[in-house]
Amino acid sequence: MPHIVIEYAAPLREQLDVNTLVHAAHQGAIATGLFNPKAVKSRAYACEDFVLGESDASTGSFIHIRVSIMPGRTDEQKQQLTQSIGQGLSAFVGAVGCVSIEVAELHQPSYFKQEH
Template sequence: MPHLVIEYAATLQQQLDIQTLVRNAHQGAINSGLFNPNAVKTRAYACDNYVLGTGHVSNFIHIRISIMPGRTDEQKQQLTQAVWHSIAALVDNVDCVSLEVAELHQPSYLKQER
């Protein structure tokens, strides 16, 4: 834990190195100091079809950070700030960047490793 899932406007692939975005966000979660580095998982998905507001926003990045319950609000803010600082220089030309921390429902969460 955590899982970082990055959704982004597919058009950003032409102006942004997505793999660097993934690596930097991943490192930001590690830099937060809240997790075992081996437990951090990060992936990104391009969105081809989307509508943003009234049309003046043409691209976006949204990072959802899913964690197990038990962190304080301050720790969650520490996490979003660490990830933000790790990606900020890369996303100067992105119209809208958002990050959120979401708690997983622990009783229904299942993980099986081999």
């Protein structure tokens, strides 16, 4: 844990290296020291269809990162996490209309994980 899921406007594939984006977010989470580095899982998905405000998909762009974690972190630790990931994304901010990051706590009683 955590799971880092990055959604981004598909046209950004032409402007930025998505692999570098994923690694930057991943390293940002690890840099906090809040998690076992081997437990951090990161991935990205392109959003083909989207609307931003009153614009169409051809005139806007976004990166949204959701970091899902188990309960128990303080608000300060969650803020440290978003700031650390955000610092790692600073190289992408100029090319993107909007970058947002959220930390969400998983519902531990209903979370299932099986490892082999």
